[in-house]
Amino acid sequence: MFGGLTALHFLRDTVTVRPGDTVLVNGASGAIGTNAVQLAKNAGATVTAVTSTANLDLARRLRADRVVDYTVTPPLTLTDRFDIVLDAVGNISPRRGVTLLSERGTLLLAVADLSETLSLRRRVKSGSGAERAVDVEHLVELLATGRLESVIDSTYPLAQAVRAHERVDSGRKVGNVILNPGD
Ligand SMILES: NC(=O)c1ccc[n+]([C@@H]2O[C@H](COP(=O)([O-])OP(=O)(O)OC[C@H]3O[C@@H](n4cnc5c(N)ncnc54)[C@H](OP(=O)(O)O)[C@@H]3O)[C@@H](O)[C@H]2O)c1
Incomplete structure (x- = not known):
């Protein structure tokens, strides 16, 4: 459940994904990533999912619009610009991650060390969500109604x-x- 709660924290509470937003999820096959891809799709975003070769089909099944195999194309080499980049791996630094952002974009770091946390800029956000019963109920409702798949x-x-x-x-x-x- 923590993966869903963390994805909610970043994509609903830290920023709010809106219809038409472009979202990159790095680490789309993990607990946070599998939830983030689906929650962003539910919110009407266009989602690019970064996984290894073995997990590309999973990302497609979770409704990612585009999949990127990091063994072929490391995400930092992408020339696209995204409104939201969620790094659930920890290999995108704030300095390099902002180069993936559109003008109004935000970089969300699910994994950040102390120095990164202390040096966060306006367009880079980290942190962790509260474990609220109301959010667990929300995720259970999404699961029960088929709008979220638990991997x-x-x-x-x-x-x-x-x-x-x-x-x-x-x-x-x-x-x-x-x-x-x-x-
Ligand atoms: N901020 C918070 O509130 C919060 C809360 C919970 C967890 N976290 C942290 O967030 C991180 C993610 O946790 P998690 O449980 O979602 O997943 P995880 O167990 O850390 O990630 C596993 C997945 O990451 C993929 N992966 C590994 N290297 C990758 C790379 N270079 N690029 C893209 N994908 C890669 C793996 O797929 P392959 O084997 O196919 O590469 C695997 O499916 C952890 O470090 C965790 O400690 C943060």
Whole structure:
């Protein structure tokens, strides 16, 4: 659920995606990215999703208008300019990321170190969202009505919490890892 809450925090509360906006999601196959692509599409944006080759089809299934394979085309080499760039990987620096922005664009950093956080500029924003029940209810409503798909990488029983964390820490999970306390 944190991926959806974080995507909401950035795309609804930090900026508000509007119909016709162009949005680039870097790391579109992660927990934040899979939610961000769909929430931006729901808001009427044109979405470009950056993934590895293996995850391009997933991004298409999540309704991305355009997919970019970072092993072929690193996002910083794109000549397009975007109204919103959401980096959910942590490999787009504020200095280089702003070059991807349109005149009114905003760079959103889901991953930012202390020096980046302290040096944030007007067009670059970071932070983390609150975990509010009303937002969880909103996401559940989107899931229940088919406007949001939850992408599940793997499910582990509580006894295998260490393995679940290892999978998360791999940086390769696709969507969400579930830890099931009932198992
Ligand atoms: N600011 C906040 O509030 C907040 C909240 C939660 C998490 N975070 C942070 O946000 C980051 C993202 O978390 P997450 O759970 O969504 O995903 P994640 O586990 O960090 O990302 C996994 C995905 O990233 C893709 N990926 C890896 N390298 C990439 C690259 N160079 N370009 C594009 N995609 C790449 C992987 O696909 P491939 O294997 O195909 O490359 C994999 O599907 C984490 O660092 C997390 O700590 C921030």
